[in-house]
Amino acid sequence: MHHPNTPLWLCEVTHDPVTVSACLACARERRQPTCPFNPALLRALAAANEPDAALSGLHQTGYPVLRVSSLTGCVRQSWYSLRAERRLEKPSEHWSRLRGTIFHAALEQMGDGHVERRLTAFLYDTSVAAFVSGRIDGYDPETASLTDYKTARRLPGSLRPHHLRQVQLYAWLLWKNGYGAPRSLRIVYISMAAVRSFDAAVPKESDLMRLEENLLVRIRAILHDNPPPPIPQESWECKYCGFAQCPAHAGQSDEAGSKEE
Numbered sequence: 001m002h003h004p005n006t007p008l009w010l011c012e013v014t015h016d017p018v019t020v021s022a023c024l025a026c027a028r029e030r031r032q033p034t035c036p037f038n039p040a041l042l043r044a045l046a047a048a049n050e051p052d053a054a055l056s057g058l059h060q061t062g063y064p065v066l067r068v069s070s071l072t073g074c075v076r077q078s079w080y081s082l083r084a085e086r087r088l089e090k091p092s093e094h095w096s097r098l099r100g101t102i103f104h105a106a107l108e109q110m111g112d113g114h115v116e117r118r119l120t121a122f123l124y125d126t127s128v129a130a131f132v133s134g135r136i137d138g139y140d141p142e143t144a145s146l147t148d149y150k151t152a153r154r155l156p157g158s159l160r161p162h163h164l165r166q167v168q169l170y171a172w173l174l175w176k177n178g179y180g181a182p183r184s185l186r187i188v189y190i191s192m193a194a195v196r197s198f199d200a201a202v203p204k205e206s207d208l209m210r211l212e213e214n215l216l217v218r219i220r221a222i223l224h225d226n227p228p229p230p231i232p233q234e235s236w237e238c239k240y241c242g243f244a245q246c247p248a249h250a251g252q253s254d255e256a257g258s259k260e261e
């Protein structure tokens with residue numbers, strides 16, 4: 001649960017840190033006439049930012065908790081995420097995240113048998129131990145098919161590499177949780193105008209074992225006292241990175257809502 005007295009974001013107009021309640025009060029009274037957000041949208045944005053209760057429980061065990069989304073990109077960014085405060089953003093910069101949440105909520109209410117499930121695995125060797133956790137969009141146990149939905153402003157022409165890594169990690173999580181290796185992997189991209197789907201190669205058990213070994217290497221680097229080299233997995237990551245203290249940081253984009261998801 002986000003602490004009510006801790007600023008959640010920066011005011012859209014003044015760019016000063018603001019708590020949710022102060023932001024809602026301001027919007028209710030239209031104190032900043034140029035602010036495009038009303039209380040209903042701000043409340044939805046704040047709800048989409050709430051930390052997952054299941055993850056908070058895992059944190060209480062004292063072991064590091066690494067989300068799938070933080071294990072598919074820049075290792076140094078994950079290193080910072082565990083240690084440093086992320087810079088606060090304006091509500092408009094949170095907008096693309098709400099778009100995904102809205103779509104997932106709609107699928108859960110109206111989609112055929114759509115169930116989101118959080119899966120967690122405890123991974124350890126002689127030097128590190130951590131929970132790896134991810135929320136799987138759609139898994140049909142009857143057909144062993146795994147589907148991941150991505151909302152995007154523009155549909156990509158091909159399967160994005162970090163989305164492939166993500167869905168492979170979901171396959172690994174299913175396997176670790178006793179579901180067996182999935183028999184199909186599909187990534188469905190959705191924009192406000194169209195849908196495009198890509199099938200990914202189905203990993204064999206030997207692939208999943210190799211993935212686990214690579215995961216341990218990555219986790220060791222994330223948990224190490226010294227930061228890993230400032231080398232992103234893909235160059236666009238530095239442009240949207242929230243950690244300006246990194247020497248590779250490329251400054252902030254002014255193109256709100258264009259973040260990778």
Ligand code: SF4
Nearest residue numbers: 074230238241246249
């Ligand atoms: S600026 Fe680039 S290299 Fe540095 S942590 Fe961010 S994504 Fe990684």
